[in-house]
Amino acid sequence: MPAPPPSTAAAHRMTHRRSGRSGLHLPVLSLSLAGGKKPLPAPSALIHHAVNEGITHFDFTPRRGQISATADGTIGHALATVRAWRGDVTVSTRIGLGTGPGPLAGFGSRGHLLSQLNTLLRHTGLDYVDILYAHRYDHTCPLEETMGALASAVHQGKALYVGLSGFGPSVLARAAVLLNRLGTPAVLYQASYSLLDRWLEGKILDVLDLHGIGCVAGAPLAGAALTGRGRALAAPPEVLSALSPIAAERGQSLAQLALSWTLHNPRITSALLSTSQFDHLSEAREAVGRLDFTPDELAGINACCPPA
Numbered sequence: 139m140p141a142p143p144p145s146t147a148a149a150h151r152m153t154h155r156r157s158g159r160s161g162l163h164l165p166v167l168s169l170s171l172a173g174g175k176k177p178l179p180a181p182s183a184l185i186h187h188a189v190n191e192g193i194t195h196f197d198f199t200p201r202r203g204q205i206s207a208t209a210d211g212t213i214g215h216a217l218a219t220v221r222a223w224r225g226d227v228t229v230s231t232r233i234g235l236g237t238g239p240g241p242l243a244g245f246g247s248r249g250h251l252l253s254q255l256n257t258l259l260r261h262t263g264l265d266y267v268d269i270l271y272a273h274r275y276d277h278t279c280p281l282e283e284t285m286g287a288l289a290s291a292v293h294q295g296k297a298l299y300v301g302l303s304g305f306g307p308s309v310l311a312r313a314a315v316l317l318n319r320l321g322t323p324a325v326l327y328q329a330s331y332s333l334l335d336r337w338l339e340g341k342i343l344d345v346l347d348l349h350g351i352g353c354v355a356g357a358p359l360a361g362a363a364l365t366g367r368g369r370a371l372a373a374p375p376e377v378l379s380a381l382s383p384i385a386a387e388r389g390q391s392l393a394q395l396a397l398s399w400t401l402h403n404p405r406i407t408s409a410l411l412s413t414s415q416f417d418h419l420s421e422a423r424e425a426v427g428r429l430d431f432t433p434d435e436l437a438g439i440n441a442c443c444p445p446a
Contacts, residue, residue, distance in 0.1 A: 152192025153426055155407045159350030160325040162269075162299055164228060166401050167422055168195035168354065170412040171217075185219050187416045191423040195228040196220060197354075197410055198262070199273075217262045224265075231258060232303045232328065234273030246276025248287040255291055269326055270297035272313075274304045285313055289320040301326035302351075307341035314349040324351050326407065331355035333364060333381070333396050333443040334373055340446045343405050352407035355400050359411075364396040380442035384435055393418075394425035399439060402429050 154163045169188050171181060185196070198217070220227055233254045235245050244250050255270060270291050272284050288300040300322050302313055310327065317324050327346055331338045331353075338353065346353055359365055363373040364381075378392065385395035400409050411422055431439075 157352030164408045168408045168410045171198045199232040228268045230269035232271040232273035246279040246284040251287040271301040271303040285316040289322040292322045299325045303328040328354040330357040332360040334360040336446045355409045358400040358409040365393040397425040
């Protein structure tokens with residue numbers, strides 16, 4: 139039996155933000171359900187805990203070759219929980235570079251995008267996804283074809299909204315114009331953003347503002363480097379040494395400081411977490427209540443983690 143749907147007090151206590159100029163509102167914390175090198179050990183229990191913390195947006199983006207293996211595996215059991223709450227949760231997925239079997243050639247084509255979406259829906263038992271992202275720009279495929287495929291997914295009822303992931307600023311602007319013309323405007327943009335990776339603060343956020351598109355910050359902890367535990371994207375020791383006193387003064391862990399800083403920017407709709415640990419979600423939930431920063435704190439952060 140699934141737990142009560144996430145329309146409880148916990149879900150209401152979580153801060154939500156409007157995604158650009160759309161009608162879509164997301165919790166400021168989201169959770170990735172797939173895409174890591176190791177499968178989640180207990181995804182159903184993790185989803186229950188996430189919902190109890192007010193996290194109701196789940197991103198399911200399988201790595202290459204994983205889609206067909208999800209139906210009977212642990213992710214399949216987790217998605218059964220999601221299906222039981224379907225009207226109360228938001229499910230997103232990215233299709234493009236790095237997803238699906240076969241060669242990389244044509245990953246932005248209409249055939250690849252729609253066939254992979256159909257495969258994902260069939261194997262997960264979902265009737266639709268809330269947000270379908272085109273993941274990365276395929277320079278070998280006309281942009282009009284990729285954007286037309288996104289629009290078709292909406293018109294076919296297989297996606298409610300469309301988004302873009304990892305597009306550079308000039309292509310992002312062109313794609314936004316095309317989607318507006320097709321009557322399916324982009325509502326979200328997803329890309330990496332953290333204290334160690336502030337590239338979005340260049341032209342990307344300006345393009346998103348211009349076209350009314352929200353932003354999901356992927357890897358807000360820089361692959362766990364900003365927890366002091368990560369090895370994949372290890373932060374320079376001097377950066378951690380400079381940030382740790384600021385976090386301690388605020389009564390936060392290093393990870394909480396990083397999340398609070400990411401969400402301090404009102405242009406960020408949600409921060410996408412990748413974890414299987416319950417205590418990490420609870421720790422992140424506490425960070426949502428501390429989005430205030432003094433000028434001195436921001437100056438100290440900018441000194442060791444300069445803007446793009």
